[in-house]
Amino acid sequence: MPAWVAGVDGCPGGWIAAFQALDDPSRVVVRILPDLAAICDAPEAPAVVAVDIPIGLPEQVGAGGRAAEQLVRPLLGPRRGSVFPTSSRAVVYAADYTAAIALARQPGLQPFAPSPPANAIFPRIRAVDGLLRTRPALRERIYEVHPELAFASLNGGVPLAQAKRKAGGMAERRALLRRSGLPEAVVAGPPPRGAKPDDLLDALAALVVARGIARGCGVSYPDPPERDAHGLSAAIWTLLPHEAPP
Template identity: 55%
Template sequence: MKDREMWVAGVDGCRAGWIAVLLRIGDWNSARIMIAPTLDRIVDVPEAPAIIAVDMPIGLPDTIEGSGRVPDKLIRPLLGQRQSSVFAIPSRQAVHAFDYGEACRLSLATSNPPRKVSRQGFAIFPKIREVDALLRSRPGLMNRVYEVHPELAFWALNGAHALHEPKKVKGTPYPPGMELRRRLLLKAGLPDELVHRPAPRGAASDDLLDALAGLTVALDMARGGGQCFPDPPGRDAHGLPVAIWTLRSSS
């Protein structure tokens, strides 16, 4: 497939389900933003993106050593003051618990040292389970769907330097931090109209920003770039990759 015929997508979770920015490589006029209740609706759009960079953990180990999965531990030190945005994802058993108390009990039993589950982490378990079920039922998607983390993408866009401004403060978008990330997206070549477009109904402004960060990773990967942590990716017991991808650093 020629580059100009290839579509890519950056995806983030949002209130309405998922927000995606789709783009045909080389044609910024083709960019469109969509909201979907489930991830498979994005995977199965007519454009059939060849690379889908999603801000959601993929690959769930049966046991956890230390402060999370291997990729979580590898990228956290790179992010400086932003490292708290990398949640410590627990074991597969804990993620598949529907009750918070049960998730904590299972996490304690499958981690060394024993760790409970954070409330913030527990809140995204339904979406982690959704991605997990989709990839396990359709293993061919493992060649298209990749885990990313927005702050790691911005780290790479910032020349392999952590960002000092937070994106949100006390749950509210922080204008200086949002503008810093928009400037990095513009520097990466994204058009102003796309970077400053209002988020559609069902998504917040930071959700769209994170989807755009994922789009930069998808673009770089589609062009033969990308880097992952760890390299090569690990695998969980179901063969799912355990790695976080970002674009090649501009440093």
């Protein structure tokens, strides 16, 4: 049975997962699954799962977020705004957005209020955090990634000029995914029902990083990763530009 890896992104229908067989790069399967546990427990049983979601929550955090975000943001030029600062654990676990803002205003936790887009993914962050705390064996399989960092790495370390939802931005990203060796039918094809085109591209970018990690070509920011109070790794992974496919 071949070893598989997976790239994962959140989408309206749940989580979009792109699986690839390491011994046969032409075998790529894309589907929607309800949660990260279902992806890890899928028939492919991916050895590495690269997911676009913060992992490793700080008890306290500064204005720029975790070290991971502070290190990655300067690498992304015009795309730096896509890297939200991760809130403290207490704020992420607040009962609702009003409570999260109130907590953020208390001294000692963080000097910023969570933005609406950041608040929208808090349920996903909590779900992944809970999964890794209750199933510690998965900590060696699940890695945090950021699609814009992945695409910059595939582009030789140069951030992409156009936003991902613009036609030109999608064309840039598809070209890089083709160069990485992903099948044309997957790169150019429609996303499965429940996902948007940019969700598919982000999952495929995460997949390329997962493949690189499995082959020993991944790098983390910071290196070595930080650890949160529960021992979870707090780092964003990507490929070194010279390790990206030609």
